[in-house]
Amino acid sequence: MTLVKESPAVVKASPAPPAAARRRGRRENLAGYLFMSPWIVGFLLLTAGPMVASLYFAFTDYNLFSSPKWVGLDNFTRMFDDSRWQKSVEVTAKYVVIGTPLKLLLALGVALLLAQSRRGQAFYRAAFYAPSLIGASVSIALVWRALFSDDAIVDRSLRLFGVEIGGWVGDPGWVLYCLVALTVWQFGAPMVIFLAGLKQVPRELYEAAEVDGAGPLRRFWYITLPMISPVVFFNVLLETIHSFQIFGSAYVISPNGNCGPADAVLVYTCYLYQKGFDEAQMGFASAMAWMLLLAVALVTAVLFWSQKKWVHYEEDAR
Amino acid sequence: MQDNGRVERRAVLKAGGASVAALGLAAAGCGGNSGGSGGDGTVELRFAWWGAEERSKRINQSIALFEKKYPKIKIKPDFTDYVKFWEKFQTQAAGGNPPDVFQNAIAFVAKYDKRGVLLDLKSQVDAGNLNMKGFRAGLEKVGELDGKLLGVPVGSNTMSLVIDQKVFDKAGVKAEQGWTWDEFFAALQKIRDKEKVAGDTGYHSVMYLYDLYLRQNGKAFFTKDGLGFTEADLTEWWTDAYNRVKAGIIADPKKVEQIKPKSALADGLAACEFTWDNFAVRYATEGDSTYSLAPLPTTDGKKTGQYLSSLMLSGSARTKHPKEVAQFIDFMVHDPEVGKIMGYDRGILSTTEQFEAFQPSDPEAKKIAAYEDQVAKAGLLEEITPHPAGADTVEAAFLRIAGDVSQGTSKVSEAVKQFFSEAKSALEA
Structure with missing residues (x-):
């Protein structure tokens, strides 16, 4: 990348005629591509190639062993009749709709608190960020399982307040919330972004508002929120897309990695995995993957469309 | 400038060449060498199995013995747990x-035969590389399908009822040969009433037990290409x-x-569990009660529907060394030393040579041997019914x-429909 950026300067410095410069430019382009080639080859072989193949498989019946058989839109129509597929959509939607706002609210709340504190900010920032680094790991999911089991710490603490739930992990009604708690706990990453956004808000706006007699709530609502709305938008977008793809923690938290009990944490990717790798229905699994891509694209499009209504970019005001 | 440019270009080309070379190497690495043979006539076989640490230790010892006897064959071991094994x-x-x-x-x-993955070992038997004689109780038939020999049994097992002996004794109930399902459930009720503990860990989810129940009633879980029972049958079982x-x-x-992978029986959540008899060893290590193998409940007071099943060793149809594969399997199932090393880890040793060579010393292994002996002597063993592709x-x-x-998240009627539709597509695939 650096090489490509610097090349115009080199071209300008040399007093060569235009044709030679063009040739040289082309040569430098070639060099640039050569430098990028490890990435390009990797992208073509490991990302683009498989994607094209999966698009083709999505319209076939393919069990890995016999060659794929063209079935048109069969896989897609079958999906809508498949009650487990419906269940996986329901579980994923629940997870996204409950988990993402909770995580972002917590992130914003803590960021607001941290933005005010003077001392030890670096320490707190690091401490709150840590879960985001380790949260996606298998070991943490295992710890989570232990925390939410019968008679473990969560169960006991709740019982102190007279709430009798028992173990969350084995209970189809509760295990999804155990998963939601795990994602909410990883609020550190969006928090750091919020914090950066909060630092960008000009002090003088608050001072002016204070002079005009605005209380803390009004200042938050009329200054902070509009000023950081691009950051909010960015976080919402990122976290939503991210939570659609949840797999690892659901796989580990459920006993035997079957995304149960009773398919209670059968998230979309989990079902995709079972169809593809346990049942060898690669055609169906590929079709599912493309449906997920479509759904995420649609949600992203809606978010982008909606930002006109609520995201405030400073340049607009000028 | 000019000079610089040339140097740069050369460096770039070199770097490019190096990366291409590296890619080539990586590709060669990916290709792997499935059962390659060295220049000196040494043959390498990849051998994969699933199981716990203990099994792997024993198998590795057996492999060492084999390699000593056949210095020209090298075995490359590879093991994981059951689910990962089949995915891989x-x-x-x-x-x-x-x-x-x-x-x-x-x-x-049947599944992998249909996909052409399994080596038919018949020709190796005819060539004298694999001996299919000396198997106990007709076990050599377990790996046969449509006249082909697709697997060689390593150890027999049969479905059993593992009970928490202490709880059974305290509740004053006894598991007896020929007891009926009614008597069985009455016993569970008594355990519930007297000992305040559940009777069973969840019998209705064990497919191989339901198979036996159906066999007691003249049916079976599978036919050659489908299910051998009706929606009404299953509705009754699950209701x-x-x-x-x-x-x-x-x-x-x-x-x-939530206690998985630990067993609910070993954890004291229930007083008995249906499982394969060779798994019985786990309860003694996991739990702190005394566990025994008990007779299965019957429908008519006699038939349990039991049969001997077995883990097997199979070869790949793609192997370049079918002869060596056959020699290795032959050694693993017939060699008495291997029998002594393996013990009953994969079931009761399948050939008489190995069975006689191994004298179980620990009480758990003795129990399993006694159980299968008792089942066989009572004349309960019948022929295994087919397991179609998709089983x-x-x-x-x-x-x-x-x-x-059991979680109550779907009604029995819906669950039965769901099962039949999933089974249908699995058996058709």
């Missing part, structure tokens, strides 16, 4: 690179079970789920949907 195997087999020899089970034989969960005769499924997927669906039933 499927991917490797699909990529045309399955292990040369691998552990196999009855539910997978009764659901009522028993609610009555507390079967352990709370929520608790059973493994059907078993997983049965386990999962039975779980939905």
Whole structure:
């Protein structure tokens, strides 16, 4: 990348005629591509190639062993009749709709608190960020399982307040919330972004508002929120897309990695995995993957469309 | 400038060349060498199995013995747990690179035969590289399908009822040969009433037990290409079970789920569990009670529907060294020393040579031997019924949907429909 950026300067410095410069430019382009080639080859072989193949498989019946058989839109129509597929959509939607706002609210709340504190900010920032680094790991999911089991710490603490739930992990009604708690706990990453956004808000706006007699709530609502709305938008977008793809923690938290009990944490990717790798229905699994891509694209499009209504970019005001 | 440019270009080209070379190397590495042979005539076989640490230790010792006797054959071991094993195997087999020899089970034989993955060992038997004589109790038939020999049994096992002897004694109930299902459930009720503990861990989700129940009634779980029972049959089986969960005769499924992979019987959540007899060893190590193997409940007071099944060793149809594969399998199932090393880890040793060579010293192994002996002497063993391609997927669906039933998340009628539709597509695939 650096090489490509610097090349115009080199071209300008040399007093060569235009044709030679063009040739040289082309040569430098070639060099640039050569430098990028490890990435390009990797992208073509490991990302683009498989994607094209999966698009083709999505319209076939393919069990890995016999060659794929063209079935048109069969896989897609079958999906809508498949009650487990419906269940996986329901579980994923629940997870996204409950988990993402909770995580972002917590992130914003803590960021607001941290933005005010003077001392030890670096320490707190690091401490709150840590879960985001380790949260996606298998070991943490295992710890989570232990925390939410019968008679473990969560169960006991709740019982102190007279709430009798028992173990969350084995209970189809509760295990999804155990998963939601795990994602909410990883609020550190969006928090750091919020914090950066909060630092960008000009002090003088608050001072002016204070002079005009605005209380803390009004200042938050009329200054902070509009000023950081691009950051909010960015976080919402990122976290939503991210939570659609949840797999690892659901796989580990459920006993035997079957995304149960009773398919209670059968998230979309989990079902995709079972169809593809346990049942060898690669055609169906590929079709599912493309449906997920479509759904995420649609949600992203809606978010982008909606930002006109609520995201405030400073340049607009000028 | 000019000079610089040239140097740069040369460096770039070199770097490019190096990266291409590196890619080439990486590609060569990916290709792997499935059972390659060295210049000195040494043959390498990849051998994969699933199981716990203990099994792997024993198998590695056996491999060392084999390599000493056949210095020209090297065995490359590869092991994982059960679920990962089949995921990995499927991917490797699909990529045309399955292990040369691998552990196999009855539910997978038809499936991988249909896909052309399994080596027919018949010709190796005829060539004298593999001896199929000396197997106990007709076990050599377990790996046969449509006149082909697709797997060689390593150890027999049969379905059993493992009971917590202390709880049974305290409640004053006895598991006796020929007891009926009614007597069995009455005993569970008594355990519930007297000992305040559930009777069973969840019998209704064990496909191989339901198979035996059906066999007692002249049916079987599978026919050659489909299911051997009706929706009404299964509705009855699961409705009764659901009522028993609610009555507390079967352990709370929520608790059973969350202690996994530990067994609910070893954890004291229930007083008995249906499982393969060779798994019985685990309870003594996991739990702190005394565990015994008890006779299965019957429908008519006699028939249990039991048969001997077995883990097997199979070869890959793609192997370049079928002769060596056959020699290795032959050694693993016939050599008395291997029998002594393996013990009853994969079931009661399948050949008489190995069976006679191994004298079980620990009480758990003795119990298993005594149990199978007792079942055989009572004349209960019948022939194994077919397991069509897709049986493994059907078993997983049965386990999962039975779980939905006991958790109460789906009605029995819906669950049965769901199971039949999933089974249908699995058996057609």
